[in-house]
Amino acid sequence: MHPAPSLIIFTTLSGLGFGLLAWLGAGALVPTGWVGFVFYALGYGLAGAGLVTSAAHLGHPERALKAFTQWRTSWLSREAVLSVGALLLMAPHAAGSVFFATPLPVFGWLGAVFCVATVFATSMIYAQIRAVPRWHHWTTPALFLAFALSGGALLSGQITAAALLLALLAVVMVLHWHFGDRRLAEAGSTPETATGLGFMGRVRLFEPPHTGANYLLREMVHVVGRKHAVKLRVIALLGAAVLPALVLAALPASHLAAGLAIALHGVGLMASRWLFFAEAEHVVGLYYGRR
Amino acid sequence: MTSLPEKTDKKLGLVIDLDTCVGCHACVISCKEWNTQGYGAPLADMDAYGAHPEGSFLNRVHSFEVTPDEGPSAVVHFPKSCLHCEDAPCVTVCPTGASYKRAEDGIVLVNESDCIGCGLCAWACPYGAREMDPSEQVMKKCTLCVDRIYNDNIPEEDRVPSCVRTCPAGARHFGDLGDPDSDVSRLVAERGGMDLMPEQETKPVNKYLPPRAKDGLGETDVLAPYLDPVTEEADGFVGWLDRALSRI
Numbered sequence: 001m002h003p004a005p006s007l008i009i010f011t012t013l014s015g016l017g018f019g020l021l022a023w024l025g026a027g028a029l030v031p032t033g034w035v036g037f038v039f040y041a042l043g044y045g046l047a048g049a050g051l052v053t054s055a056a057h058l059g060h061p062e063r064a065l066k067a068f069t070q071w072r073t074s075w076l077s078r079e080a081v082l083s084v085g086a087l088l089l090m091a092p093h094a095a096g097s098v099f100f101a102t103p104l105p106v107f108g109w110l111g112a113v114f115c116v117a118t119v120f121a122t123s124m125i126y127a128q129i130r131a132v133p134r135w136h137h138w139t140t141p142a143l144f145l146a147f148a149l150s151g152g153a154l155l156s157g158q159i160t161a162a163a164l165l166l167a168l169l170a171v172v173m174v175l176h177w178h179f180g181d182r183r184l185a186e187a188g189s190t191p192e193t194a195t196g197l198g199f200m201g202r203v204r205l206f207e208p209p210h211t212g213a214n215y216l217l218r219e220m221v222h223v224v225g226r227k228h229a230v231k232l233r234v235i236a237l238l239g240a241a242v243l244p245a246l247v248l249a250a251l252p253a254s255h256l257a258a259g260l261a262i263a264l265h266g267v268g269l270m271a272s273r274w275l276f277f278a279e280a281e282h283v284v285g286l287y288y289g290r291r
Numbered sequence: 292m293t294s295l296p297e298k299t300d301k302k303l304g305l306v307i308d309l310d311t312c313v314g315c316h317a318c319v320i321s322c323k324e325w326n327t328q329g330y331g332a333p334l335a336d337m338d339a340y341g342a343h344p345e346g347s348f349l350n351r352v353h354s355f356e357v358t359p360d361e362g363p364s365a366v367v368h369f370p371k372s373c374l375h376c377e378d379a380p381c382v383t384v385c386p387t388g389a390s391y392k393r394a395e396d397g398i399v400l401v402n403e404s405d406c407i408g409c410g411l412c413a414w415a416c417p418y419g420a421r422e423m424d425p426s427e428q429v430m431k432k433c434t435l436c437v438d439r440i441y442n443d444n445i446p447e448e449d450r451v452p453s454c455v456r457t458c459p460a461g462a463r464h465f466g467d468l469g470d471p472d473s474d475v476s477r478l479v480a481e482r483g484g485m486d487l488m489p490e491q492e493t494k495p496v497n498k499y500l501p502p503r504a505k506d507g508l509g510e511t512d513v514l515a516p517y518l519d520p521v522t523e524e525a526d527g528f529v530g531w532l533d534r535a536l537s538r539i
Binding site: 001057058059060061063064066067069070072073074075076077080125128129130131132187188189191193194195196197199200201202203204205206207208209210212213214215216219220282283284287288 | 294309319343344345346347348351352353354355356357358359360364365366367369371380383384385386387388389405406407408409410411413414415416417418419422423425427428429485486487488489490491492499501502
């Protein structure tokens with residue numbers, strides 16, 4: 001799949017933002033006044049920036065409001081509804097904390113639940129797609145949730161929780177690659193099943209239907225990004241999980257240590273999300289002799 | 292609404308005969324010609340006279356080489372368009388309700404004025420049947436020529452999809468695959484019509500008829516044994532050379 005920058009930025013920023021808001025809503029940290037303003041501005045800013053970036057991926061962003069209507073069937077619509085719900089439900093808690101030094105835990109907890117549900121809905125947009133076997137697996141929601149919760153813990157300064165969640169994240173990342181590398185074979189889709197011609201012999205593309213590019217090839221048969229997959233996996237694992245955990249364990253708690261851990265986590269998160277798209281094989285590639 | 296209908300009254304679709312298709316791409320051209328006018332946004336071409344022309348098409352013809360364990364390979368021309376699946380994953384993922392399957396005849400369509408161009412339906416389709424129009428930024432797909440098949444203003448013989456009407460080899464058939472007595476259903480039963488990627492569990496309505504077995508090469512001619520070379524050994528200079536070299 002094409003690792004579109006708008007999708008990578010959207011899913012990483014909104015994941016971090018909703019992760020941070022979930023920790024704030026759950027009352028792990030109850031900042032008030034200006035400190036509270038900075039935390040909530042960061043949470044709302046990240047989540048909001050992610051949602052605005054996602055609109056940039058649309059061909060017709062002016063019709064985006066229609067995407068709130070089909071929550072009964074569509075995970076993308078559910079994500080839209082849940083994300084706005086999370087931001088609205090969290091608002092009384094945030095405003096109470098920042099302006100009146102009066103947190104409203106009921107709204108905080110409700111908002112936190114909606115934040116986690118939003119991240120889950122985002123992950124299900126990908127996990128529901130059977131035509132991309134690597135995504136169509138429980139490790140996809142696990143990966144998105146582990147990233148959001150560990151990133152949120154880092155941003156909200158939950159050192160113990162962050163260290164534990166980063167360890168969990170490392171395990172989930174490895175599992176996602178471990179199962180992911182086998183998913184296409186397990187799905188059983190081959191050029192033979194794609195054409196139905198397996199009963200005659202081995203099937204190979206003889207001549208493509210068009211000599212130029214097209215939407216399908218650009219969007220779904222993106223193979224260039226896989227060239228440095230192994231190196232990127234190492235960068236993702238070290239950056240997102242291992243090094244931040246070591247920083248938290250080795251350095252005394254300070255803004256500098258937290259900033260370093262968050263920066264490393266961000267680099268690893270970007271690398272991981274790039275691979276999430278670039279390594280995902282869409283079965284339509286079988287019609288083009290590519291994976 | 293993006294939920295799929297429980298059942299459809301008809302299952303209109305195509306039956307494509309891979310034994311008969313000659314790979315001329317006439318269906319591709321006639322499809323583009325009909326569907327770039329009339330229904331919805333035109334099918335754009337970008338950089339049409341430049342170095343990298345491309346455009347949106349609703350139907351494309353691939354060609355595959357099939358190599359058996361023994362014997363010569365075969366080339367199979369393979370037209371591919373929307374299969375109007377019963378369990379169409381492209382419909383349920385749509386966040387706006389633009390993508391829908393009609394309860395009356397099973398045709399899968401896009402309401403272009405509701406399409407936000409997110410592309411998720413194209414991701415959900417295993418067959419690559421949907422393409423985003425590069426100019427209009429809305430999703431385009433085969434409509435089964437819904438503006439021809441019910442059109443009382445055109446002669447009756449033209450009330451079939453444009454690709455079916457134009458195919459010079461008669462490799463494309465249109466009809467109700469939900470009716471077991473229809474011509475297309477009987478054809479599918481007789482010829483062993485098959486689904487593409489059944490493991491994706493989309494239950495395609497369109498069926499493909501497999502190529503028939505070809506005659507073996509076998510003995511080329513009953514007189515072949517009498518056509519063996521008569522001269523066993525060369526004579527003259529070549530014969531001398533052969534004998535001389537053999538002795539070395």
